[in-house]
Structure formats: C-alpha cells, structure tokens
Amino acid sequence: MQPVILFIHGFGSNGFGSKAQIMRDYCAKHDIRFIAPSLSHIPALAWQTLTELVEQLSALLAPQQLCVMGSSLGGFYAHCLAVKYHLKVVLINPSMHAGTSLQRALGEAINYYDNSPYEWRESYVDTLLQLEPTYPSALSDDNCWLLAQTADELLDYREAVIALPHARQTIETGGDHGFVDFARYPAQIIAFFKGTD
Structure with a gap:
C-alpha cells in the first residue's frame, strides 16, 4: 500500500519550497500521492487547515x-x-519549541514566495506555545524519524535530539537550516513510511 504524504513547510515558506518540490517530483515518478499546502502565516489558521x-x-x-x-x-x-493523530512522521531540522524560537521574528517578516511583508505578532507566538506538546516525545523509532544537520544556523539541533529520545535519529555534521543535499533522502523516507526500510 502506497503512503499518502502531507508535507508541511516552514516559517515564511510555502508548498513550493525546495524540499517540498524534491518530494513532489519523487512522488510523481512513483505514483505516490503528495500534498504540500501553502499555509497561512497565522498559526491558528494554519493549525485549523492542517x-x-x-x-x-x-x-x-x-x-x-x-x-x-x-x-x-x-x-x-x-x-x-x-x-494528536498517531501518524508516522519525518522531521527535517524541526523547531521543537517554535513559540520560543520565533520570539526573535516578532515584527515584520517576509513571505519567501513573493517577498511580500507580513507582521509576525506576539499572539502568534502564544498560539505556538499553547500547541507545543509535552517533551520528551513518546514517538518511537518506528513512527518518527529525525533528520538534522549540526550546522543549522537558525535552530540548535540538540533541542530536537533531546526532545525526541526514542525516535530514529540521523544527525549529519555540517549542513545548514535548509538541510543540504536533501535530494538523497526521498527514497529512504518513502521506505520508512511504508515500513520496508
């Protein structure tokens, strides 16, 4: 049975970001349904959509x-x-404490799709703080895979390592926040979702 994959983009990004496009192209070639919605920057609306x-x-x-x-x-x-829904998940340089890390973005932010500005507000941070689950996460290595690079310039990869102690963890030395050479991973990700890796 083929998985159906929901890809969620990062802050200020959209469903046509580079990693989403790499996964979209791979899934199209292998007849796998792939969805990457472009979400509102307002967390309450994004969460409702998801x-x-x-x-x-x-x-x-x-x-x-x-x-x-x-x-x-x-x-x-x-x-x-x-x-919340007991889903298999792959996390790429994830923000485990988004409400805390995005405090520094308060004020004017930029939408990377068309470089249009928008305001990132304290109330948005509050929503993320309310959404944050309890850590350490109970997700295990058969349903959660962390992909992180140590030279992520925006997030400390060690926060994810600590928050996801039971997950499968692939920690690469170097790289960046965008996750260098992500194109190496689509086949492995699909195998993980299928349980055939």
Whole structure:
C-alpha cells in the first residue's frame, strides 16, 4: 500500500519550497500521492487547515496510510499532528519549541514566495506555545524519524535530539537550516513510511 504524504513547510515558506518540490517530483515518478499546502502565516489558521485536512484524509484512507513530514516550523506542526493523530512522521531540522524560537521574528517578516511583508505578532507566538506538546516525545523509532544537520544556523539541533529520545535519529555534521543535499533522502523516507526500510 502506497503512503499518502502531507508535507508541511516552514516559517515564511510555502508548498513550493525546495524540499517540498524534491518530494513532489519523487512522488510523481512513483505514483505516490503528495500534498504540500501553502499555509497561512497565522498559526491558528494554519493549525485549523492542517487538522481539518488530516481528519478528512484519514476518513478516506486506510489506517496508517496517511504520513506527515515537515521542516523547521513545519516540523513543529508535523510533530504536533503525529502526536494528536498517531501518524508516522519525518522531521527535517524541526523547531521543537517554535513559540520560543520565533520570539526573535516578532515584527515584520517576509513571505519567501513573493517577498511580500507580513507582521509576525506576539499572539502568534502564544498560539505556538499553547500547541507545543509535552517533551520528551513518546514517538518511537518506528513512527518518527529525525533528520538534522549540526550546522543549522537558525535552530540548535540538540533541542530536537533531546526532545525526541526514542525516535530514529540521523544527525549529519555540517549542513545548514535548509538541510543540504536533501535530494538523497526521498527514497529512504518513502521506505520508512511504508515500513520496508
């Protein structure tokens, strides 16, 4: 049975970011359904979109068929969804404490799709703090895979290592926040979601 993959982009990004496109292209070649919505920058709206999408898809699919992955802030949302709905998840340089890490973004931010500005507000940070699950996460190595690079310039990879003690962890020396050479991983990610790795 082929997985159906929900990809969640990071802060200021969109469903056409580089990692989403790499996964989209791979899935298209292998007849795997792939969804990467472009979410609102407002966390309450993004979370509503994601939970409604997961609930609708889960009602239509076989158990465990829906899988989720996310990068940075998208990794935070993906982890929250995995905990809430018992989904398999892949986290790429995730923000485990998004409310805390995004305090530094307060004020004007930039949408990377068209470079349009938007305001990042304290109330948005509060929403993320409320969403944050309890750590350490109970997700295990058969349903959660952490991909992190130590030279991430925006997030300390060790926070994810500590928050996900039971997850499968692939920690690469060097790299950056965008996760250098992510194109090495789509086949392995699909195998993980299928349980055939």
